[in-house]
Amino acid sequence: xxxxxxxxxxxxxxxxxxxxxxxxSGRIEALVGLAAAAATxxxxxxxxxxxxxxxxxxxxxxxFLVTILVVxxxxxxxxxxxxxxxxxxxLSRDDPVRLLxxxxxxxxxxxxxxxxxxxxxxVAPVVVTAAVALGIPHRPGxxxxxxxxxxxxxxxxxxxxxxLLAMHYLDLTFGGFALRMAPVLAVVLVVEYxxxxxxxxxxxxxxxxxxxxxxxxxxxxxxVVAVLVMLVGFAVLSPLGxxxxxxxxxxAVVLVVxxxxxGVLDVSRVVRAAHPGxxxxxxxxxxxxxxxxxxxxxxxxxxxxxxxxxxxxxxxIALLATLLANLLTNLSATLLLVPLLEPLGTTAILAALxxxxxxxxxxxxxxxxxxxxxxxxxxHGVHPSFRDFHRVSLVATPLSLVAAITMLWLVS
Numbered sequence: 001x002x003x004x005x006x007x008x009x010x011x012x013x014x015x016x017x018x019x020x021x022x023x024x025s026g027r028i029e030a031l032v033g034l035a036a037a038a039a040t041x042x043x044x045x046x047x048x049x050x051x052x053x054x055x056x057x058x059x060x061x062x063x064f065l066v067t068i069l070v071v072x073x074x075x076x077x078x079x080x081x082x083x084x085x086x087x088x089x090x091l092s093r094d095d096p097v098r099l100l101x102x103x104x105x106x107x108x109x110x111x112x113x114x115x116x117x118x119x120x121x122x123v124a125p126v127v128v129t130a131a132v133a134l135g136i137p138h139r140p141g142x143x144x145x146x147x148x149x150x151x152x153x154x155x156x157x158x159x160x161x162x163x164l165l166a167m168h169y170l171d172l173t174f175g176g177f178a179l180r181m182a183p184v185l186a187v188v189l190v191v192e193y194x195x196x197x198x199x200x201x202x203x204x205x206x207x208x209x210x211x212x213x214x215x216x217x218x219x220x221x222x223x224v225v226a227v228l229v230m231l232v233g234f235a236v237l238s239p240l241g242x243x244x245x246x247x248x249x250x251x252a253v254v255l256v257v258x259x260x261x262x263g264v265l266d267v268s269r270v271v272r273a274a275h276p277g278x279x280x281x282x283x284x285x286x287x288x289x290x291x292x293x294x295x296x297x298x299x300x301x302x303x304x305x306x307x308x309x310x311x312x313x314x315x316x317i318a319l320l321a322t323l324l325a326n327l328l329t330n331l332s333a334t335l336l337l338v339p340l341l342e343p344l345g346t347t348a349i350l351a352a353l354x355x356x357x358x359x360x361x362x363x364x365x366x367x368x369x370x371x372x373x374x375x376x377x378x379x380h381g382v383h384p385s386f387r388d389f390h391r392v393s394l395v396a397t398p399l400s401l402v403a404a405i406t407m408l409w410l411v412s
Contacts, residue, residue, distance in 0.1 A: 002043075004043075005043035005044065005045050005295075006045075006292075006295040006296060006297075008039055008040065008042075008043050009040050009043060009045060009288060009291045009292050009295065010292065010297070011039075012036035012037070012039050012040045012288045013036075013285075013288050013289065013292060013328070013332065015032060015036050016032065016033065016036050016281070016284070016285050016288060016332075017328065017329060017332070019032045019033075019281070020281075020329060020368055020371070021365070021371060023371060023372070023375060025277065026275055026276060026277020026278060027277055028277070029277040029278055029280070029281040030276070030277040030280040030281060032281070033280055033281040033282075033283070033284030033285065034280065034284055036284055036288055037283075037284035037287040037288060040287060040288045040291045041287065041291075043291065045291040045294050045295065046287070046290060046291050046294070050290060050294075051287065053290075054286050054287055054290045055283070057165075057168055057286070058165075058282070058283055058286045059283075060164075060243045060244070060245050061161060061164045061165055061245075061282075062279045062282055062283055063243075063245035063249065064158065064164060064243075064244050064245040064248050065161060065275075065278075065279060065282065066274045066275070066276070066279050067245055067248040067249040067251070067252040067274075068114060068115055068118075068158065068248045068252075069117065069118075069273055069274055069275055070252040070255070070256065070270060070273045070274050071114065071223075071226075071227065071230070071248060071251050071252050071255055072114045072115070072117070072118035072121075072122060072273075073122075073265070073269070073270070073273030074223055074252075074255040074256065074258075074259045074264070074265060074273075075114070075118075075122075075220075075223045075224075075227065075255075076118075076122045077259060077264045077265045077269070078220055078222070078223045078259065078262075078264050079220050080220045080223050080224060081110070081122055081123050081126045082126055083220045084106055085106070085123075085126045085127060085130050086130075086212060087102075088102030088103060088105075088106055089102075089130060089134070089212055094207055094208050095207075096136060096140075096203070096204040096205070096206060096207060096208075097197070097204055099136075099141075100140050100141070100144060100196065100197070100200070100204060101193075103127050103140075103141045103144050103145070104144050104148065104192075104193055104196070106123065106127075107119050107123055107124075107127075107144055107145045107147075107148035107149065107152070108148045108152040108189065110122075110123050111148050111149055111152040111153050111159055112152055112153075112155050112156055112159050113156075113159075113227055113231060114227065115153070115158060115159055115160065115161075116149035116150065116152075116153045116159065116160055116367075116369045117149075117369060117372065119145055119148060119149040119152075119369075120145065120146060120149045120369045120370075120372045120373035120376060121372055121373075121376050123145055124141075124142060124145035124146065124149075124373055124376055124377060125376050125377060125379075125380040127141040127142065127144075127145055128141060128142050128377055128380060128382050129380060130212060132382070133210060133212055133213070134208040134209070134210055134211070134212065135208055135209035135210045136203075136206050136207070136208050136209075137200075137203040137206055138382055139200060139203055139385075139388055140196065140200040140203050140204060142373075142377060142382070142384055143196060143200070143388070143389070143392050144196055145373065146361070146369070146370060146373045146389075147192050147196065147361060147392065147393075147396060148192070149369050149373065150357055150358060150360050150361035150366075150367060150369060150370075151185075151188050151189070151192050151357065151358050151361060151400060152185065152188075152189070153357050154181050154184055154185045154188065154353065154354065154357050154358065154404070155178055155181050155182065155185045156174070156177065156178055156181075156234070157174055157177050157234075157244065158234060158244055158248070160357055161282075161331060161334075162330050162331065162334040162353060162356045162357060163177070163353060163357075164244065165331075165334045165335065165338060166334065166338045166349055166352070166353055169338055169339065169341070169342045169349055170346050170349055170350075171346055172346060173238045173239045174234050174235050174238030174239075174244070175235050175238065175239070178235075180346075180350060180408075180411070181350065183407050183411050184350075184354065184404045184407045184408050184411075186407075187403045187404060187406075187407045188358060188400045188403060188404050190403075191396065191399050191400045191403050192396055192400060195392065195395055195396040195399065196392070196396070199391065199392055199395065222255075222258055223255060223258075226251050226254055226255050226258075227251070229251070230247055230248060230251040233247040233250075233251075234247050256270055282331065285331065285332060285335070286335055289332050289335040289336050290335065292336065293335075293336055293339065293340075297336070298336065298340070301320070301324070301336060301337060301340060302340050304320055305317065305320070305340060305341065305344070306344075307344075308344075309344060309345065309347050309348050309351075309412070311405070311406075311409045313348075314347065314348065314351040314405050314408060314409055315351075315401075315402070315405045317341070317348055317351040317352050317355065318351050318352065318354045318355035318359065318401055318404075318405050319355060319359075319401070320337070320352075320355065321333060321337055321351075321352040321353075321354070321355025321356045321359055322355040322356075322358075322359025322360070322362060322366075322397075322401065324336065324337055324355075324356075325355065325356050325359055325360040325362075325366045325367065326359070326360065326362050326363045326365055326366045327365075329360075329365065329366070329367060329368055330356045330357070330359075330360040330366060330367045330368075331367075331368065333356055334352075334356050337352055337356075338352060347408065347412045350408055351405060351408060354401060354404045354405060354408065355401065358397060358400050358401055358404060359397060359401055361393050361396070361397050362393050362394070362397040363390070363393065364386070364389065370389075374389075
């Protein structure tokens, strides 16, 4: 491979990452992605067969992304998240610790069922708005949402695009993945909850001074039932070889038809919710990373990988995944790292996912979810502190990583 070709691919990746950090309009995202992919393909680093493989691998993942975002948007428009936040506040009985616990559970459940993007874009603003309305600090709730968005996404293949991308290389069904990761998630949740309680103990002494306005009327029941049926569909149909996007797509169609009939959304809202520009961007990112994997970057990463799956090796894989996620974002790191781990088997790939999911919460640049979280809060008038984010992440992330790898090693 010529140095010039490698330089073009690296430049294309840098442009894509800079675009992701700035998060422009969907049209700009798509145009930049297509230009970067075209420049990379012009280098000849990928053959026609290579490009077909990338499209075949990423196609179902992107289809799932588009459809699950529509499902989440219908839930939001129907008032599901607002109603859930009101219930959490009511059950807390003005106790800040109970309130934090309720938000913790809510954010974890939404992440597991509707992916981390729903938590950062739709749940976090609701939680923060509720905190402001109650007259209490918004930091605990905001931090809980972003911690759960990354860490709780370990449980199901659908909870994070990194998991879906990795499923192609795993000898696991939907249910099998959940069974392997359930004990890992359990120990991570304990660590995350303890850290959040300790680091926010001063904020948790402030009791609400106001009450929330009456809950607006909503149409939450139908979307909630649809999501529950969708989750069952994933578990039942996965062993039969049915891709998740078929299930999420059917759910999206049902909910869109219902939402249009009930007047909770219109066609333009559905199109925006699907984020087609971002879907094109992710596909182009896959092409660029696939090209880089054939050059020096792929060789460096391959040489850094261990040859075994001992405890130390699994921890090393998770740390390498964390490093790559925070340098390249976890999506790019997944595309680069997971195929190289296939010879080491399922346990090694699951260790990488711990780093790609939990580890991506270390810095703002670890995942696009971190950047989307900050942008969503700013749009709602709240400016999260860089210092506050890293005060939590630099404590919680290493502890959660070690706890998760230890549990993975014990149950493997």
